Amino acid sequence: DIQMTQSPSSLSASVGDRVTITCRASQSINTYLNWYQQKPGKAPKLLIYAASSLQSGVPSRFSGSGSGTDFTLTINSLQPEDFATYYCQQSYTTLPYTFGQGTKLEIK
Amino acid sequence: QVQLQESGPGLVRPSETLSLTCTVSGYSISTGYYWGWIRQPPGKGLEWIGSIYHSGNTYYNPSLKSRVTISVDTSKNHFSLNLTSVTAADTAVYYCARDSEVGATRLFDYWGQGTLVTVSS
Numbered sequence: 092d093i094q095m096t097q098s099p100s101s102l103s104a105s106v107g108d109r110v111t112i113t114c115r116a117s118q119s120i121n122t123y124l125n126w127y128q129q130k131p132g133k134a135p136k137l138l139i140y141a142a143s144s145l146q147s148g149v150p151s152r153f154s155g156s157g158s159g160t161d162f163t164l165t166i167n168s169l170q171p172e173d174f175a176t177y178y179c180q181q182s183y184t185t186l187p188y189t190f191g192q193g194t195k196l197e198i199k
Numbered sequence: 200q201v202q203l204q205e206s207g208p209g210l211v212r213p214s215e216t217l218s219l220t221c222t223v224s225g226y227s228i229s230t231g232y233y234w235g236w237i238r239q240p241p242g243k244g245l246e247w248i249g250s251i252y253h254s255g256n257t258y259y260n261p262s263l264k265s266r267v268t269i270s271v272d273t274s275k276n277h278f279s280l281n282l283t284s285v286t287a288a289d290t291a292v293y294y295c296a297r298d299s300e301v302g303a304t305r306l307f308d309y310w311g312q313g314t315l316v317t318v319s320s
Contacts (some may be wrong), residue, residue, distance in 0.1 A: 092262075123303075123305075125307075127245075127307075133313075134296075134312055135310060136310075137306055137307060137308050140301060141301065141302060141304040144301070146308070178244065178245055180245075180306075182305035182306060185250075185258055187247050187260040187261060187262070188247040188260075190246070191244070192244045193245075
């Protein structure tokens with residue numbers, strides 16, 4: 092299996108801050124990397140696909156970058172509704188798809 | 200608007216079979232796409248279980264493959280999950296989702312709200 096490791100596991104930030112979350116794959120996955128946001132008691136929501144493509148309807152303050160093994164999710168000018176847990180997911184291989192362990196973004 | 204809704208028992212006895220159904224509205228499964236199941240143990244991360252194409256072609260997480268069957272009923276526009284010989288480790292929120300492809304990238308773009316299944320005697 093391709094292991095996905097996110098850092099940090101948790102993060103405290105303030106409204107208006109810029110934050111970056113990192114995801115590292117155990118082998119090269121080209122740009123087959125997606126990012127999801129999950130709020131408590133809710134299903135994950137797709138934010139970014141193919142490492143840097145913004146899903147329709149997602150605010151432009153979210154952006155993604157990277158290729159190979161190292162990827163980042165950046166949120167510019169944090170809004171109150173952005174405090175959630177974020178997951179990366181590789182789709183380089185479907186056997187199996189794997190997710191990172193999650194990064195919990197909390198209000199400072 | 201594509202919507203997915205999971206249904207099934209919230210409590211399953213150890214060693215028995217967990218069975219869930221995902222009903223899709225706003226889109227006909229027979230038109231295309233893969234459809235998948237993902238689970239999340241309480242307080243933990245996400246684990247993909249498997250996906251099925253409208254034709255019935257399936258692929259499963261190797262870690263669960265021996266216990267998992269996913270099937271599709273296009274006449275009812277739903278797909279189902281069976282997980283046999285469950286233990287407490289299978290306690291989780293189970294999500295169904297559309298397993299889409301954009302360019303060459305696979306992604307989960309529509310999700311059900313999730314259903315908690317507890318394995319306990």
